[in-house]
Amino acid sequence: MHIPDGYLGLQTYLPLYGVSFGFWAMAQKKLKKQLSLKHVPYLAMAAAFSFLIMMFDIPIIPGGTTGHAVGASIIAIILGPWTAVLAVSVVLIIQALLFGDGGVTAIGANCFNMAVVMPFVSYWIFKLVNGKSVSGARPAVAAFFAGYLGLTTAALFAAIEFGIQPLIATGANGRPLYAPYPLSVAVPAMVVEHLFPFGIVEGLVTMLLLKYFLKHEPDLVYAISDPSKDR
Amino acid sequence: MALLTPLGILIPEKFKAEGAWGEWGIDKLEKLLGYVPEGLKKLSDFWKAPIPDYGFGGEGTSRTLHVISYIASGLLGIGVCAFVVFVISRFVAKHGK
Numbered sequence: 368m369h370i371p372d373g374y375l376g377l378q379t380y381l382p383l384y385g386v387s388f389g390f391w392a393m394a395q396k397k398l399k400k401q402l403s404l405k406h407v408p409y410l411a412m413a414a415a416f417s418f419l420i421m422m423f424d425i426p427i428i429p430g431g432t433t434g435h436a437v438g439a440s441i442i443a444i445i446l447g448p449w450t451a452v453l454a455v456s457v458v459l460i461i462q463a464l465l466f467g468d469g470g471v472t473a474i475g476a477n478c479f480n481m482a483v484v485m486p487f488v489s490y491w492i493f494k495l496v497n498g499k500s501v502s503g504a505r506p507a508v509a510a511f512f513a514g515y516l517g518l519t520t521a522a523l524f525a526a527i528e529f530g531i532q533p534l535i536a537t538g539a540n541g542r543p544l545y546a547p548y549p550l551s552v553a554v555p556a557m558v559v560e561h562l563f564p565f566g567i568v569e570g571l572v573t574m575l576l577l578k579y580f581l582k583h584e585p586d587l588v589y590a591i592s593d594p595s596k597d598r
Numbered sequence: 599m600a601l602l603t604p605l606g607i608l609i610p611e612k613f614k615a616e617g618a619w620g621e622w623g624i625d626k627l628e629k630l631l632g633y634v635p636e637g638l639k640k641l642s643d644f645w646k647a648p649i650p651d652y653g654f655g656g657e658g659t660s661r662t663l664h665v666i667s668y669i670a671s672g673l674l675g676i677g678v679c680a681f682v683v684f685v686i687s688r689f690v691a692k693h694g695k
Contacts, residue, residue, distance in 0.1 A: 371621050373635075373642035395690060402691040407684060414683040415676035419599050422652065422672055423606040426615030433610045434618050453690075457683050465678065466671060467647030529620050536637060544637030546620065547627075556619050 368434065368525045368557075369462065370477055372470030374546040376536040379528055384475030387456070390483045394452040401447065409587070413442045414454040421462070425568060427560055434560055436569040437521070440514035441576045443486035444493050447589040451486035458482075476528055480521045489517030489573070493590050501591055506581060507574050514573030515566040519558060522565075526550075526557035600672040604665040649674075 375383075402410075417438040424433040443451040456478045462468040469477045496509035530550030533543040546553070577588070586592050617626075624642055628634050652671035653664055 368618070369621060371642065372644040373638035373640070374620065376637055398687070398690045402687060404688070404691050407687045407691055410687040411680040411684040414679040416599075418675045418679045419603065419672060422603040422668070422675075424610050424615075424618075425606075426610040426613035431613070431615055432617065432619045433615045435606070450687075453687065454683050457686065458679050461675065461678050461682065463645070463647075465647060465649055466652050466675065467645070467650040468652070470641075471645040472641060525620070538636050542633065543635050545635055545641075546638070547631055547635050548620075553620070560619060 368437075368477070368481060368522055368561075369459075369469030370473040370480075370525060370528065372472050374470070374532070375473055375476055375528060376532060376545045378535055379532065379545075380472045380476055382475075383473075383479050383528070387475040387478040387483065390452055390479075391456060394449045397449040398453065402450070406446065406450070409446060410450060410454055413438075413446055413450070414458050417442065417455050417458045418462070420572065421458070421468075425564060427564060432560060434565040436514075436565060436572055437481050437485060437518060438569075438572065439481055439485040439521075440489035440493075440517040440569060441510070441573040443490040443517075444510060444513060444573065444577060444590045445580055445588050448486040448490040450589075451490075452482050455482035455486065476525075480524045480528075484524050485517045485521040488520045489513040490590060492516050497590070501585070502581060506591065507578055510577040511570040511574040513570075515562075515570035518569040519561045519566045522557045522561035523554065526553040529553040529557070600669060600676060603672040604668050607664060607668055 420438040421435050424435050426433050437455065439451050439455045442454055446454070459469060459477050459482055460474055463471050463474050463477070490513070493509045493513040496512055497506050500506055527550065529546040529548065530553035532546040533549050536544040538544050580588055622630065624634055624639065649671055652668050654667040654670070
């Protein structure tokens with residue numbers, strides 16, 4: 368889901384830079400109030416975890432495409448969505464600058480999809496499904512759907528960004544200037560492969576890690592221990 | 599976990615899987631479409647990453663080097679990510695107190 372350089376035109380990547388900047392500024396403001404020093408090592412760990420999990424490329428079918436989980440869902444549930452915005456954004460920027468994974472012009476877009484849309488959608492779904500439970504099956508189920516739908520929604524946004532390119536930018540000869548496939552191809556391709564299997568992986572990772580944290584460090588889990596601070 | 603990352607290249611290789619949807623390189627795209635979109639061609643060289651695709655040796659490297667450099671990239675990546683986030687969040691947290 369890392370959009371490379373050249374797939375998005377200026378009309379798309381520049382506004383998305385703007386949107387991401389807005390969220391980074393908000394995140395900085397929110398975290399100033401919420402974040403205490405004891406969380407700092409967890410944030411560093413979260414970023415390292417997200418970086419690693421994105422290296423596990425999963426194939427779908429022989430000769431098909433590959434994809435990966437992102438880890439943004441579990442970070443949003445355990446450390447809060449604004450923390451996830453910060454941690455995953457840093458990871459995506461480093462991936463782009465250092466490893467060429469995702470374009471530099473597309474940093475705004477990739478951060479918006481994976482570091483803004485994904486953590487917030489995951490967090491909302493978790494809260495919605497979990498309600499006020501603190502243990503048992505409900506948080507686990509909520510975590511699975513948070514990861515599953517969070518990743519798929521992020522993929523949907525990426526697909527829309529790909530898919531609108533032929534509509535807004537074509538060359539003199541009528542050929543698309545950037546990403547060539549229309550919405551009708553991009554959306555099904557991206558959404559289906561993230562519904563299965565990548566979303567399942569994100570869901571399972573989110574569920575297993577939440578179970579671990581609920582067992583060993585239940586007070587740390589932001590989405591359960593301290594929801595009031597979110598507003 | 600970093601030592602397991604080569605699974606991320608070895609398993610797709612077993613499946614003869616291609617890269618991710620929407621992340622094709624220029625030559626692959628030309629094969630798919632029969633042409634390369636002009637704007638895409640111009641922008642695609644916008645940035646030269648120092649360690650493209652988490653490997654040191656470029657396209658034709660042996661599998662062993664590929665695996666080793668993937669692990670090294672993983673370790674480097676988690677180090678850099680953790681460090682940058684640590685510095686930023688420390689700064690943010692401190693100034694909030």
